[in-house]
Structure formats: C-alpha cells, structure tokens
Amino acid sequence: xxxxxxxxxxxxxxxxxxxxxxxxxxxxxxxxxxxxxxxxxxxxxxxxxxxxxxxxxxxxxxxxxxxxxxxxxxxxxxxxxxxxxxxxxxxxxxxxxxxxxxxxxxxxxxxxxxxxxxxxxxxxxxxxxxxxxxxxxxxxxxxxxxxxxxxxxxxxxxxxxxxxxxxxxxxxxxxxxxxxxxxxxxxxxxxxxxxxxxxxxxxxxxxxxxxxxxxxxxxxxxxxxxxxxxxxxxxxxxxxxxxxxxxxxxxxxxxxxxxxxxxxxxxxxxxxxxxxxxxxxxxxxxxxxxxxxxxxxxxxxxxxxxxxxxxxxxxxxxxxxxxxxxxxxxxxxxxxxxxx
Amino acid sequence: xxxxxxxxxxxxxxxxxxxxxxxxxxxxxxxxxxxxxxxxxxxxxxxxxxxxxxxxxxxxxxxxxxxxxxxxxxxxxxxxxxxxxxxxxxxxxxxxxxxxxxxxxxxxxxxxxxxxxxxxxxxxxxxxxxxxxxxxxxxxxxxxxxxxxxxxxxxxxxxxxxxxxxxxxxxxxxxxxxxxxxxxxxxxxxxxxxxxxxxxxxxxxxxxxxxxxxxxxxxxxxxxxxxxxxxxxxxxxxxxxxxxxxxxxxxxxxxxxxxxxxxxxxxxxxxxxxxxxxxxxxxxxxxxxxxxxxxxxxxxxxxxxxxxxxxxxxxxxxxxxxxxxxxxxxxxxxxxxxxx
Numbered sequence: 151x152x153x154x155x156x157x158x159x160x161x162x163x164x165x166x167x168x169x170x171x172x173x174x175x176x177x178x179x180x181x182x183x184x185x186x187x188x189x190x191x192x193x194x195x196x197x198x199x200x201x202x203x204x205x206x207x208x209x210x211x212x213x214x215x216x217x218x219x220x221x222x223x224x225x226x227x228x229x230x231x232x233x234x235x236x237x238x239x240x241x242x243x244x245x246x247x248x249x250x251x252x253x254x255x256x257x258x259x260x261x262x263x264x265x266x267x268x269x270x271x272x273x274x275x276x277x278x279x280x281x282x283x284x285x286x287x288x289x290x291x292x293x294x295x296x297x298x299x300x301x302x303x304x305x306x307x308x309x310x311x312x313x314x315x316x317x318x319x320x321x322x323x324x325x326x327x328x329x330x331x332x333x334x335x336x337x338x339x340x341x342x343x344x345x346x347x348x349x350x351x352x353x354x355x356x357x358x359x360x361x362x363x364x365x366x367x368x369x370x371x372x373x374x375x376x377x378x379x380x381x382x383x384x385x386x387x388x389x390x391x392x393x394x395x396x397x398x399x400x401x402x403x404x405x406x407x408x409x410x411x412x413x414x415x416x417x418x419x420x421x422x423x424x425x426x427x428x429x430x431x432x433x434x435x436x437x438x439x440x441x442x443x444x445x446x447x448x449x450x451x452x453x454x455x456x457x458x459x460x461x462x463x464x465x466x467x468x469x470x471x472x473x474x475x476x477x478x479x480x481x482x483x484x485x486x487x488x489x490x
Numbered sequence: 491x492x493x494x495x496x497x498x499x500x501x502x503x504x505x506x507x508x509x510x511x512x513x514x515x516x517x518x519x520x521x522x523x524x525x526x527x528x529x530x531x532x533x534x535x536x537x538x539x540x541x542x543x544x545x546x547x548x549x550x551x552x553x554x555x556x557x558x559x560x561x562x563x564x565x566x567x568x569x570x571x572x573x574x575x576x577x578x579x580x581x582x583x584x585x586x587x588x589x590x591x592x593x594x595x596x597x598x599x600x601x602x603x604x605x606x607x608x609x610x611x612x613x614x615x616x617x618x619x620x621x622x623x624x625x626x627x628x629x630x631x632x633x634x635x636x637x638x639x640x641x642x643x644x645x646x647x648x649x650x651x652x653x654x655x656x657x658x659x660x661x662x663x664x665x666x667x668x669x670x671x672x673x674x675x676x677x678x679x680x681x682x683x684x685x686x687x688x689x690x691x692x693x694x695x696x697x698x699x700x701x702x703x704x705x706x707x708x709x710x711x712x713x714x715x716x717x718x719x720x721x722x723x724x725x726x727x728x729x730x731x732x733x734x735x736x737x738x739x740x741x742x743x744x745x746x747x748x749x750x751x752x753x754x755x756x757x758x759x760x761x762x763x764x765x766x767x768x769x770x771x772x773x774x775x776x777x778x779x780x781x782x783x784x785x786x787x788x789x790x791x792x793x794x795x796x797x798x799x800x801x802x803x804x805x806x807x808x809x810x811x812x813x814x815x816x817x818x819x820x821x822x823x824x825x826x827x828x829x830x
Contacts, residue, residue, distance in 0.1 A: 255614035274595035285648035308625035
C-alpha cells in the first residue's frame with residue numbers, strides 16, 4: 151500500500167513538473183528569442199531546445215522544479231496557474247543565469263549531460279548570456295505582471311539573487327579556505343539553493359495577492375525544501391548513478407566539500423581522520439571507492455539523509471494549509487526521494 | 491572671447507558633474523552598504539570610497555557622467571533633480587556592473603588608476619559583485635520610483651543591458667575575428683556605450699513623466715553623445731596623457747581595434763598597410779611611437795575627431811528644446827573636449 155501510494159505520488163510529481171514546463175515554455179522561448187544573436191542561440195542551447203548550431207533537439211531541459219513551485223504556490227493561495235506564469239518564467243531565467251555563471255566559476259564542464267556553454271562559446275560569451283538572462287527575468291516580470299505585483303516581485307527576486315551571490319561566494323571560498331562545519335555549510339546552502347526556491351514559492355503567493363504572512367510561510371516552505379534539495383543533491387553527487395544524474399564523476403573525485411563530507415569530517419572518527427588526509431592530497435591520486443566507504447562509515451551519508459528529511463518536514467510544517475497546498479507536498483516528497 | 495566662453499562652459503560642466511555625484515552618492519552608498527560582506531567592501535573599493543581593507547580614501551570615483559545625464563534630462567523636461575535620483579543611481583550601478591564584468595573579459599588590470607577588483611579578489615568574486623550591482627540597480631528603481639514609473643524604467647534599463655551585452659560580445663569577437671570597418675565599429679560602440687547613455691537620458695524623461703516623443707528624443711541625444719564619448723575615449727587611448735587618463739598604456743601597445751585604428755586601416759594608404767603588418771605581429775614587439783605616427787598619417791586621428799564632432803552635433807540636434815536642456819548641451823560640449 152505504501153509503495154503504491156509512493157508510486158502514485160511520484161507519478162503525480164512528474165505530472166506537476168511536466169505541466170509547469172509546458173505552461174512556462176512559451177514565455178521562456180519568447181524571452182530568449184528576443185535576444186540578439188548569438189546570445190539567442192546560446193540561450194536555446196543552454197535550455198536544451200537546440201544544439202550548438204541551432205538545430206532543434208529532443209534534449210530534456212531542466213526539471214522545471216522552480217517554475218512548478220511558483221505555480222503550485224499560487225494555486226495553493228487560491229489563484230489560477232496563469233497569474234503566476236511570468237513569475238515562474240522569471241525564476242527559471244534567474245536560475246539559469248546563475249547556472250551559467252557558476253559553471254564558469256566552478257570550472258564545471260558538463261551541464262545537464264552536455265558541454266557547458268562556456269566550454270563551447272568561451273567565458274566572455276557565457277558571462278554575457280548570464281547577464282542577459284538576468285535582464286530578461288526582470289523584463290518578463292514588468293511585462294507580464296500588473297504594476298504593483300511586478301515591483302514587489304522584482305524586489306524579492308533581486309534580493310534572492312544577492313543572497314545567491316553571497317552563497318556562491320562562500321562556496322568558492324570554502325574550497326580554498328579549508329574545512330567548514332555543518333552549520334556553516336547549511337548557511338551556504340541556504341544562500342545558494344534555499345533563497346531562490348523560497349523566492350519561487352513566495353512569488354507564487356505574491357501573484358495570487360496573498361497576505362504577507364502567507365507570502366512569508368511560502369518563502370519558508372521553499373527555503374526548507376531548497377535545503378533538502380541541496381542535501382539530496384549532495385547524496386546523488388556521491389552515491390547517484392552518473393548515467394541518471396548527468397553528473398560526470400563523484401564529488402569525492404573533485405574534493406568537493408559537500409554535506410556528507412563535511413559531516414563525516416566533523417565526526418571525530420578514525421574514518422574522518424583518514425578522509426581528511428585523502429582530501430589534503432592531490433585530487434588526481436584520489437581513491438574514490440575508499441573515500442566513499444570512509445564517508446559512509448563516518449556517518450556522513452546517514453546524517454545527510456537525516457538532515458534532508460528534517461528539512462522536508464520543516465518545509466511541510468511551514469504550510470498554513472497543507473491540504474490546499476497538496477501539490478507542494480507532492481513536490482516536497484519528490485525532492486526527498488529523487489535520484490537525479 | 492571664445493576661449494573664456496569655453497573655460498566658463500568647462501567650469502559649468504564640472505559643477506554639473508560634481509552636483510550629480512553629491513546628489514547620487516547617498517543612494518549609491520546605501521545600496522552598496524546593503525550588500526553582505528565581502529561584496530559590500532569590494533563594492534566600496536570599486537566605487538573608490540575606500541581601499542581594499544575598507545578604510546575610507548579620498549580616491550576620485552567615476553565621473554558620474556551618466557547620473558548627471560539622467561538628472562539633467564529630468565530637469566530639461568521640467569522636473570526637479572530629486573525625482574530622477576533613483577534612476578540616476580540605478581544607471582550608475584549598471585554602468586559599474588558592466589565595468590566589473592568587462593574588466594574580467596578584457597583582462598584589464600587597471601580601473602580608474604587602481605587595480606581592478608578581479609585582480610585583488612579573483613574572477614569569481616568580481617563576477618558576483620557585478621551580478622549583485624545589477625540586482626541593486628533594479629531594486630533601487632522599485633524602491634525609489636512610483637510603481638508605473640519604476641516598471642517603465644526597469645524595462646528600459648534591462649533592454650539597455652541586453653544591448654550592452656551584445657556590444658561587448660561584438661567587441662570581444664572583433665579582437666579575434668580580424669579587421670572590421672567603421673560602420674561595424676559604430677554599431678559595436680552603440681551597444682557598448684550608446685545604449686546606456688541613451689537609457690540614462692531617457693530615464694530622466696521617464697521620471698519627469700514626459701511624453702513618449704520626448705523620451706525618444708532624449709534617448710537619441712544620449713546615444714549620439716555616447717558614441718562621441720567612445721570616439722573621444724579612443725583618441726585619449728592613443729594620444730591622451732596616461733597620468734591624466736588613468737589608462738596604463740597606449741591602446742596601440744595592446745593591439746586594440748579602436749576607431750582611429752579601424753579608420754586608419756581602412757584608408758587604403760601605405761601607412762595603413764604598414765600598420766596592418768604591425769598589428770599582425772606579436773604585441774610585445776610593438777613600436778608604439780611608430781604605430782601612433784602611422785595612425786595619424788593614415789588619417790585615423792582626424793577622421794575620428796570628425797566623427798566624434800558629428801555625433802555631438804547630432805546629439806544636440808535631437809533635443810526638442812536646447813534652451814531648456816542647456817545643461818545637457820554643456821555636458822555634450824565637455825564630452826567633445828575632454829582629455830580624460
């Protein structure tokens with residue numbers, strides 16, 4: 151019974167995401183198509199609509215989780231999906247602008263299983279495309295929303311961007327500045343992932359003309375869910391199937407300071423000490439299988455699963471009316487169980 | 491008589507710029523101070539308010555030409571400077587966001603006579619600061635302007651950013667793709683410099699609640715002036731005094747394809763052929779004095795001066811009421827005569 155419920159919920163989550171993608175796609179394509187060449191072509195490539203030459207592909211794009219959150223939050227507040235589409239598209243544009251810039255900073259060569267934009271067009275053009283998507287997001291809001299809703303939405307979205315910049319700064323710094331603890335990691339993840347998911351949900355409520363406490367509750371739901379998403383992402387980065395996740399190699403092979411590692415290193419165990427020694431050596435000499443076993447035996451996997459689970463519970467607890475927000479609860483369940 | 495008029499005009503231009511800087515400074519400082527550390531400190535360093543450790547300096551910041559254009563355009567449309575301050579600050583934030591990103595792309599190590607932000611804090615942090623200033627610009631508009639004015643201003647400002655991204659793309663491309671002609675150069679300069687100066691003036695008119703034809707005329711004025719500004723900048727890049735301009739070396743030493751060079755290369759003269767040969771060689775072996783003489787004898791200097799002059803005339807001709815816009819005319823005169 152539990153399993154069939156879970157299968158039904160998982161099916162419903164796919165439906166929600168697919169429907170959000172279908173609803174937002176025209177707005178996103180219209181926005182990206184308004185860019186001058188070659189930014190337009192680069193944008194369509196990045197979103198997975200066409201290849202580097204501009205030929206249409208059947209590549210799957212992003213999951214559209216953030217647009218789905220915006221739409222479902224609006225619906226949970228009693229509005230139709232339609233009122234939230236511009237906000238959903240704007241959030242997705244911001245998400246993709248930060249992916250473009252983060253891939254440059256992190257020297258990540260693969261994005262969604264394909265070469266990242268900067269590896270094809272170079273760093274300057276990828277920076278410029280990111281800047282242009284940032285602009286498009288604001289423009290989509292002012293053209294797609296009524297005046298006062300647009301200005302409220304822009305204030306929230308730009309504040310989220312500033313939080314994300316701060317989170318990404320901390321993330322870059324943590325790679326060079328040595329070990330951080332679980333609390334510091336959580337603050338960084340809140341900026342990098344929580345802020346925009348919180349904003350996605352809050353904007354749904356703003357578009358539905360919800361009262362301020364509801365907007366705040368939606369923001370909290372999205373932030374907690376964003377943290378859970380990041381923690382699960384960290385689990386996938388070590389124990390996920392690269393063929394499914396599209397991630398080229400284990401996070402451990404690159405000495406990434408993800409939550410399971412941070413948590414393992416802070417465990418005070420013999421495994422932690424051995425892992426710390428391995429992390430001080432050249433990444434090229436990394437024995438990934440051994441490191442994985444050490445993270446697991448130091449409790450890094452279990453504690454990350456527990457923390458992710460706690461964040462999902464906190465997210466759902468923040469909802470004023472979980473029944474009206476049933477689709478948000480479904481998405482929260484998907485985040486905690488996803489494997490890619 | 492002509493000289494004393496010119497001196498009086500030059501004095502008046504300094505007053506206009508200084509007054510614009512004084513009026514905008516509190517808004518800019520408030521915006522940058524709202525950033526989390528270390529973005530706040532980096533921002534204050536970039537604006538010239540303090541050194542890299544955060545200690546206040548007496549460094550001169552930027553010229554504040556764009557904020558002055560916004561304020562003077564509003565005044566020319568019958569408004570008080572106050573109504574345009576948020577727009578003036580937003581334009582200056584956008585200008586500085588693009589400087590931060592351009593310096594990374596162009597590997598420019600010096601900005602306003604000091605080490606560029608990326609040379610001190612690294613490329614990722616400089617990218618993030620640029621992204622954050624972009625967000626601040628939109629936030630300053632929604633918090634500082636009445637609803638409908640704010641949304642109109644954001645639409646214009648973000649469109650200008652997209653044009654600037656396109657212009658910077660062309661500029662980067664022109665360095666690797668070989669010679670371009672004067673028309674292509676002008677299109678690139680319109681994106682890189684004209685778009686934001688046009689937007690600065692248009693926003694002044696928007697804040698003054700001017701009619702659409704007035705907004706368009708102000709946009710044209712600013713765009714033409716921006717082109718003149720870029721052309722004069724190109725002259726300074728070769729014949730200016732590095733001590734005054736803050737530019738470390740002649741554009742020719744770096745093989746920059748500025749307008750005097752593009753114009754000289756297209757002249758069909760023997761000097762053009764010799765210059766082309768020099769530009770194909772390693773920049774380290776560049777005889778800058780010889781190249782400067784070649785650009786001059788191929789007519790590159792004279793034609794650039796003529797083109798700049800033509801753009802200033804076109805700018806002033808676009809003004810519906812040059813008497814009401816006297817301060818804009820003064821600024822136009824300053825742009826055509828400036829030497830830094």
